[in-house]
Amino acid sequence: MASSVNSRLSILTRHLTSVSATSSSKAGSHGQNLGWIKMSPEVSGALKCGSPIVALESTIISHGMPYPQNFETAKELEVIVKENGAVPATIAILDGVPCIGLTTEELETLARLGSKARKTASRDIAIVMAGRENGATTVSATMYLASKVGISVFVTGGIGGVHRHGENTMDISSDLTELGNTPVAVISAGIKSILDIPRTLEYLETQRVTVAAYKTDEFPAFFTQTSGCKAPARVESPEHCARVIDATIRLERKSGILIAVPIPREHAASGSLIESAIQQALQEAREKKIIGNAETPFLLSRVNELTGGASLASNIALVKNNASVGAKIAVSLAQLQKHRR
Numbered sequence: 001m002a003s004s005v006n007s008r009l010s011i012l013t014r015h016l017t018s019v020s021a022t023s024s025s026k027a028g029s030h031g032q033n034l035g036w037i038k039m040s041p042e043v044s045g046a047l048k049c050g051s052p053i054v055a056l057e058s059t060i061i062s063h064g065m066p067y068p069q070n071f072e073t074a075k076e077l078e079v080i081v082k083e084n085g086a087v088p089a090t091i092a093i094l095d096g097v098p099c100i101g102l103t104t105e106e107l108e109t110l111a112r113l114g115s116k117a118r119k120t121a122s123r124d125i126a127i128v129m130a131g132r133e134n135g136a137t138t139v140s141a142t143m144y145l146a147s148k149v150g151i152s153v154f155v156t157g158g159i160g161g162v163h164r165h166g167e168n169t170m171d172i173s174s175d176l177t178e179l180g181n182t183p184v185a186v187i188s189a190g191i192k193s194i195l196d197i198p199r200t201l202e203y204l205e206t207q208r209v210t211v212a213a214y215k216t217d218e219f220p221a222f223f224t225q226t227s228g229c230k231a232p233a234r235v236e237s238p239e240h241c242a243r244v245i246d247a248t249i250r251l252e253r254k255s256g257i258l259i260a261v262p263i264p265r266e267h268a269a270s271g272s273l274i275e276s277a278i279q280q281a282l283q284e285a286r287e288k289k290i291i292g293n294a295e296t297p298f299l300l301s302r303v304n305e306l307t308g309g310a311s312l313a314s315n316i317a318l319v320k321n322n323a324s325v326g327a328k329i330a331v332s333l334a335q336l337q338k339h340r341r
């Protein structure tokens, strides 16, 4: 995350000398000319001033939820981030151009495209750019692009992980390896129990990812507050999270941070309802031979059908809660970094 401090400074210098705050702008870390990124004026302005910014992913819009709830949620997330004092930066690739900060029209385009947009992990970014395609960025691709411009805080719903039976299939989300290589703090509701949570936590340890649960000792399981797995660390407040991120920057760690925020109690789904839906969806995925990056979207939408929409309502509620916590963390971090300048 040292690069994020450097990148903010380099962005500041470059913008002050050459780029108008009101136009789409080019920026990047380490003084590179990242002419391939389009940044919204709001995000560009916030980077210039060292104001708090929260990155948001786009696979959650295209593949994680149906239209029109996905569009409504995407807009609401941006409002929540703003209400809590930060600038939202939804990240996606449009016509081959990685975009940091989308207009409402662009959000709607992506929401309507749904799974016609390519689910883009970090390894796919070059393919989508070269093909001038529309790409919805997963956690790994969003982290990569956020870190390139110096955004340190990123809010999502849930991250990918080690799939059940991953010890045989080797189906392990590249979100985990990106977390091992990219200095961004990811605020999520933990890991869905469609995945193997204990093995995912082991893998995160192998990848040297700093993992902490927010105001709890237990690692949350997305739809439910508990998973049966103890979290490696506990953080008590947005300020505490910001201090962890700030310490990571000063240590010049190159790996990321995962902050797991439990779903608010009033929105937590019944564990047994979800678990039986997951079991059935997993069985169907096996029968239909759905594997690889098609598996998570299939399981999500099937679990939603099987729970009569209850899982979608929980999903929306937890992402909104994460957006509020993430924005507060970004605000605290910006304050800490301002004092240090």
Ligand SMILES: O=c1[nH]cc([C@@H]2O[C@H](COP(=O)(O)O)[C@@H](O)[C@H]2O)c(=O)[nH]1
Binding pocket: 057, 059, 060, 063, 064, 137, 138, 139, 140, 157, 158, 159, 160, 161, 172, 173, 174, 175, 192, 292, 293, 294, 295, 296, 300
């Ligand atoms: O609850 C969710 N988990 C995960 C995803 C998406 O799925 C991606 C992981 O996909 P895979 O398992 O194919 O790596 C995540 O980065 C995220 O974009 C999602 O939308 N909703």
